[in-house]
Amino acid sequence: MALRNIDEGIGIALGALRTNKLRSALTILGVVIGVATVMAMASIVNGIRSQIFNAMNTAGPTAFYVVRYFSQTPVNPDNLPYEVRIRPVLREEDAEAMRRIPDIQYAGMWVQVFQRIEYAGTRTQTLTIYGADQHYMDILGGTLLTGRFFSPSELDGEPVMVLEEETAEHLFGRIEPLGKSVRSGGVAFRVIGVYQRPANIFEPPGQQIGAIVPFHAAKRSFRYDETNGLFISAKAWPRISVSRAKDLTIATLRRERKLRPGMPNTFDVITQDQILDTIESLTTAFFGVMVALSSVALLVGGIGVMAIMMVSVTDRTREIGLRKALGATKQEILWQFLVEAATLTLMGGLLGIAVGLGLGQILKRVLDLQSGVPLWSAVLATVVSILIGLVFGLLPANRAARMDPVEALRHE
Secondary structure, rough: OOHHHHHHHHHHHHHHHHHHHHHHHHHHHHHHHHHHHHHHHHHHHHHHHHHHHHHHHOOOEEEEEEEEOOOOOOOOOOOOHHHOOOOOOOOOOHHHHOOOOOOOEEEEEEEEEEEEEEEEOEEOOOOHHHHHHHHHHHHOOOEEEEEOOOOHHHHHHHEEEEEHHHHHHHHHOOOOOOEEEEEOOEEEEEEEEEOOOOOOOOOOOOOOOEEEEEHHHHHHOOOOOOOOOOOEEEEEOOOHHHHHHHHHHHHHHEEEEEEEOOOOOOOOOEHHHHHHHHHHHHHHHHHHHHHHHHHHHHHHHHHHHHHHHHHHHHHHHHHHHHHOOOOOHHHHHHHHHHHHHHHHHHHHHHHHHHHHHHHHHHHHHHOOOOOOHHHHHHHHHHHHHHHEEEEEEOHHHHHHOOOOHHHHHHHO
């Protein structure tokens, strides 16, 4: 009996769709928008996570960083909390002490600043410029397309620059950039190389990596944030675990800073896993907010389904009375209208999935993401759309089931 009622309810729902095309389309529009939004957001979040994971793997699992203070959100350098102010600023002596650890392959002072780059009247947006050394690509990856990286003599502070490929194309077009002079922060830099960043690296909007200059040149040429922008990049030998390298680094820096047992660290050591955990929490929060917003559209769609089903019950009062007079039970009438409501929202869910898949592909191309729409989001969208139909169809279905057959038959 249940199977027969499901078939019958689906048939009636499809008939209602054909008979009242505009009304049905408006009814399920909210469901379509909500489901498509959820899938599009799932596509963005999944793509970002994949990009970050791949970018972290570029340097391998043995890369880690030493910072003055680690926080999920940057602290205000003009109003540092007390627990940050009492920590010494990172020094080159700290990096030198780390380089003396036999298990550490590389340790170097880096700085990150945000500046525009200009050539012959053409300016970029604000870009990330790293003050680093010739080991930059060993940590963040990339490919040197033309020219070279810094020579040992240039590391002392020569105003030379390795441009990122897109930045070079924006500034120079078809002109050969090598040997040309660009300006950034009011300082002239000579271009000695062009590199291509990894295709899988994730960069927030407005923070695209634009160039790399020698660390001492960056310190001399730009204002920088000693808390958020200054750090030590390090990498252990492949045979050494990150946890061991981290423990050795902590012990060495505590000894370098003459910290007695029981005294807290005056620095933080950040591994790839901690960065991924931070990104995971941020993307999860972002996804949660977007799901909450898209759920408003689903709610509106559910209310529309409830309204249209109430109208449907009123329009078919005589039909309900006739069915009851012929022996249909309350449960059968209730089940029929629930199936009809679920069918309407399922149709909306399927259309929403189609739209979401299309949006996912568009976002994949526009944002250069490596992954598309995850399968779980399509399954979730289908289940949610059916549940919306069942929940919001319950009231009109219950109203239909409770009708008195005599009164229903007398309805005009």
